[in-house]
Amino acid sequence: MCLKACSNSSILLIADLIRKFCFSIRGFSEEDLRTISKYYQPYLTYVIEYDLTSILQNLVTKRILTNEEAKSYKDREDAEGSEGVAWFVSDVLGKSRDVVIKLWEALAEEIMRFPSPNMKTILEEVAERGSALLIEIQLQDKHKAALDPYTRVLEEQPGPGNAHPREVSFENRYTELMIINQYRRTRGETHHELLETGKKHAKLLENRMQEKCKRIWINQLFRRRPGRDEHPRIVVVSGVAGIGKTTMVQKFMFDWVRDLHYQRFMFVFLFKFRELNLIEEEEATMPLTRLIVKLNKHLNDPRLREILKRPESVLFVFDGLDEYKHRLDFTQKRLCSNPEDVFPIPVIVTSLITQTLLKGCSVLITSRPTALEPLDTKRVDRYAEILGFFPEQRKRYFMKFFDSPLGTKAFEYVQQNDIIYTMCYNPSYCWIICSVLKSHFTAEEWKQRHAPKTITELFVIFITNILTNHKREADDTRGNLVKIGKMAYHGVKNRTLVFYDKFEMSTFGLTSLQSSPFLSGFMREILQRESCLEHTTYTFFHLTIQEFLAACYYFLDPSADVSEMLGNLDSCTDGSFEILTRFLAGLCRVPMTKPLQSILGQFKTQTGRKVLGWLKERTERAVKDLQNKNKTKELLHIFQWLYETQNALLIRDSIRELTKLEFTNTTLSPLDCAVLGYVLSQGGAVKEIDLSRTRLTKECMNRLGPAFHRCHTLRLERCGLTSSCCEDLASALCTNHSNLTELDLRYNNQLGDSGVRLLCAALRDPNCKLQTLKLHGCGLTSECCKDLASALCTNHSNLTELDLSSNNQLGDSGVRLLCAALRDPNCKLQTLK
Incomplete structure (x- = not known):
């Protein structure tokens, strides 16, 4: 809008x-x-970006700048864009009082030509609230100073070769998370959340969806969407345990405290739901103002009430809804509307979300997906989901962790292990893997064993390394591990992630350890300790650490009987015991647990026998129920447990009745295929594998390859196979002990001539026993017929049936080559379609 378009009254105003x-x-x-200038500095940069040239001309006219100075500022803007403008603002605001005032006046005058809403707001605030605004800025500075210790560093946990924790800055260690601007609500989830998110990652990568995800960054959570008049007020960020929700909040506060982002919020108040639990133990009801002061003593100031009168400049951050002992109730009619009124804390939180309290304020909530069910979706303006690390971020994390060429070596090893790599989307899991691999790759050559293959082996090494560093600090290491393991199992069973010193820690006899060397040693490396009011809370650094120690409890405590827990697994339908069960299976493998037993003493052999017996019985039952299509997924879960045991004899005995495996019209991730490939390669009973109408990538085929040569019939109809998939099929056909006699590849129309060329090379191999090959509708042309003819004429060819129907581009020349092969005395073909 230019000056001519303004009415006379507007100009006067x-x-x-x-x-x-x-x-x-x-x-x-x-x-x-x-x-005042420092407070508004980010806004000034934003305003001046629109027309730096006019501002410079104005300052030259006022003889504040010379023509040469103005030209240098303009050249810098041309070269650096907004960074050049930011440098100009910072440089001018650092000059004398008179120069700074002249800059402000020049900006004010520019509004007559190009009205800027941001600049108009600044003018109004300074003109109408000058002294009051200064007082609030001073209080804000006090608030930011109080928050600074929370935002300054990430604590690097002590690991192998690093016996003491050290602090590292966000800039040096923080790796940007993948956050997508969507969220699918979870109801009645039947799988472990960590495993499901891992599979989701694998699927996104497989379908090259990473580029298609609508990604957002932390500084965009409250950014206005295109076409919307208002910024989102209520934002919910979801993510599984250990994915980085709290770290994201810490980064959010880091940016705000350092004036990097979100400066439109005058005040940001941070609340952790675990802290609200403790506050409610002392005082169940209170006004919002008291709740704020309870966790921010420095804000015990009458000016707080004035701040809350402008809710649009206030943001409330609530971290960890899944840790709250209450469900937020959006159906209750009596809500809070005045920050001075006394209400229960859950009502205050609900009132802020529904905007009955401080209408116009902003709210950010983080939570695990499992706790979001009761949330009123109509009240939420933006849902976002943290997916963690995609491959690029995973590699970057490894490089930062090792800070040496070992980072590349460790990352390449992990990439080759689907079981471990799939879980690398989770930052906490990445830290555990890096800690273990650091000790492995930095050990002397004679000490090096093979790097871990299973998640159980990974955690055995992880805990062993920590215990080795703190052997001398514990009087009763095994006894203490039993107590911690018992508490960990209680947490898994009751979905508890936060343990309080005066509750769980006391109940399980761990209170005495809080002042012992054991706490400063081993416990500090597995438990994160936080103080709030007069309480201390503890959380395991990652859910899988909690689950591993819960499994160890049954192998360490003489009084713990695993039978009852195993008996209850059939009734567990939410997947919460999935990883714990894998650990139980893996810990039965004696060679794997020897490092732990050398420190803790012998594991209970009775527990191992019971777990393996239960696993064998469970597998046999699932094999018998395979005619029920719904049981195939259950069998896949059981195969995951069998994989952890690495027990070939157990696997062979358990699946001896499995003659046909049918996973048709389903979804298999590369991780699923790795497990299937391993388990099926250990047993020789499976005669037929049918994966028809199940999409299989090159990675999937590579993982399944070890199992293919053991079966007699392999059905891969409509699996979306490409020519590159045929490398693994060809390898299975010409393996020395190959049993494959029938291969069904119908309706894989991207297989093409190059794929058939690879198969034909295998058909010419003397080890190949294939008798039936079905290539119906595989997009073949006459180009492949020369290779087919050559394979048919090989003197040791066993092929008796070949289906080439619905390959309309074979043409006369292709048929002519095939006919010549049929006349060859070595050709055994009886059926050609």
Whole structure:
């Protein structure tokens, strides 16, 4: 809008506003002027970006800048864009009081030509609230200073070769998370959340969806969407345990405290739901103002009430809804509307979300997906989901962790192990893997064993390394591990992630360890300790650490009987015991647990026998129920447990009745295929594998390859196979002990001539026993017929049936080559379609 479009009354109002503003700005002392200027600095950069040239001309006219100085500022903007403008603002605001005032006046005058809503707001705030605004800025500075210790560093946990924790800055260690601007609500989830998210990652990568995800960054959570008039007010960020929700909040606060982002919020109040639990133990009801002061003593100030009168400049951050002992109730009619009124804390939180309290304020909530069911979706303006690390971020994390060429070596090893690599989307899991691999790759050559293959082996090494560093600090290491394991199992069973010193820690006899060397040693490396009010809370650094120690409890405690827990697994339908069961299976493998037993003493052999017996019985039952299509997924879960045992004899005995495996019209991730490939390669009973109408990638085929040569019939109809998939099929056909006699590849129309060429090379191999090959509708042309003819004429060819129907481009020349092969005395073909 230009000057001509303004009405006379508007011009007069703007002129009056400029006059009042200039009067106020000249009335500030130099110190107050610097304070106001620093507060608005990010806004000034944003405003000046629109027309730096006009501002520079104005300052030259006022003889504040020379033509040469103005040209250098303009050249810098041309070269660096917004960073150049930011440098100009910072440089001018650092000059004398008179220069700073002239800059402000020049900006005020520019609003007559190009009205900027941001600049108009600044003029109004300074003109109408000058001294009050200064007081609030001072209080904000006090608040940011109090928050600074929370945002300054990430604590690097002590690991193998690093016996003591050290602090590292966000800039040096933080790796940007993948956050997508969507969220699918979870109801009645039947699988472990960590495993499901891992599979989701694998599927996204497989379908090359990473580029298609609508990604957002932390500084965009409250950004206005295109076409919307208002910023989102209520934002919910979901993510599984250990994915980085709290770290994201910490980064959010880090950016706000350092004036990097979200400066439109005058105040950001951070609440952790685990802290609200403790506050409610002491005082169940209170006003919002008291709740704020309870966790921010420095805000015990009458000015707080004035701040809350402008809710649009306030943000409330609530971290960890899944840790809250209450369900938020959006159906209750009596909500809070006044920050001075006394209400239960859950009602205050609900009232902020529904905007009955402080209408216009902003709220950010983080939670695990399992706790979001009761949330009123109509109240939420934006859902986002943290997916963690995609491959690029995973590699970057490894490089930062090792800070040496070992990072590349460790990452390449992990990439080759689907079981471990799939879980690398989770930052906490990445830390565990890196800690273990650091000890492995930095050990002397004679000490090096093979790197871990299973998740159980990974955690055995992880815990062993920590215990080795702190052997001398514990009087009763095994006894303490039993107590911790018992508490960990209680947490898994009751979905508890936060343990309180005066509750769970006391109940399980761990209170005495809080002041012992054992706490500063081993416990500090597995438990994160936080103080709130007069309480201390503990959380395991990752859910899988909690689950591993819960499994160890049954192998360490003489009084713990695993039978009852195993008996209850049939009734567990939410997947919460899935990883715990894998650990139980893996810990039965004696060679794997020897490092732990050398420190803790012998594991209970009775527990191992019971777990393996239960696993064998469970597998046999699932094999018998395979005619029920719904049981195939259950069998896949059981195969995951069998994989952890690495027990070939157990696997062979358990699946001896499995003659046909049918996973048709389903979804298999590369991780599923790796497990299937391993388990099926250990047993020789499976005669037929049918994966028809199940999409299989090159990675999937590579993982399944070890199992293919053991079966007699392999059905891969409509699996979306490409020519590159045939490398693994060809390898299975010509393996020395190959049993494959029938291969069904119908309707894989991207297989093509190059794929058939690879298969034909295998058909010419003397080890190949294939008799039936079905290539119906595989997009073949005459180009492949020369290879087919050559394979048919090989003197040791066993092929008796070949289906080439619905390959309409074979043509006369292709048929002519095949006919010539049929006349060859070595050709055994009886059926050609």
